[in-house]
Amino acid sequence: MASFTLRVNGEPRTVSVEPDTPLLYILRNDLELNGPKFGCGLAQCGACTVLVDDKPVRSCMAAVSTVAKGRITTIEGLGTVDRLHPLQRAFIAEQACQCGFCGNGMVMSAKALLDRTPRPNDRQIKQALNGHLCRCASHNRIVRAVHRAAEELRAAGRRGAAVRATGPPGGWGPQARGERYEQTPPAEASPPNKEMRP
């Protein structure tokens, strides 16, 4: 046994485990973070994907000793129920999850993609999500959801830039008043996808 203090979703979490314990087991069994899923356990399906230093990692095959020094982000660290990340909102709006089992991995890899490529094309999205298996065949909706989230994030970036460019020192608006700044308002509900209609 060895003791590891992991940085998970911005918080230090100490566990005593064997050094070769897969990160996924620690997240789910010790830290009660059940967003990452156990699918194949062989780094083949992507359901267990988390970010380590902003890069997608298949946590079912990542020994804790190899990732202990990194910043670990799980889907629980992206948003909350009250304040979802744009990707989470987009997946809901586009009905991109049917059973939802692949959703965690798709969202985490999409997050890594949008961090480095704010305006991805179809090919780039498919490339980033290649290797994530979806047995429900939600692939087209997932691609649409990533485009939707990218658009929302770009709009939020433009609003942030406008605030920085035109606001007085110290800022103005909700932030200056000490109010919580909702950078990305909830997306409006979208109409059902065509293929879902009877």
Ligand code: FES
């Ligand atoms: S459970 Fe890790 S890739 Fe399938």
Ligand code: FES
């Ligand atoms: S939505 Fe079911 S596996 Fe992808």
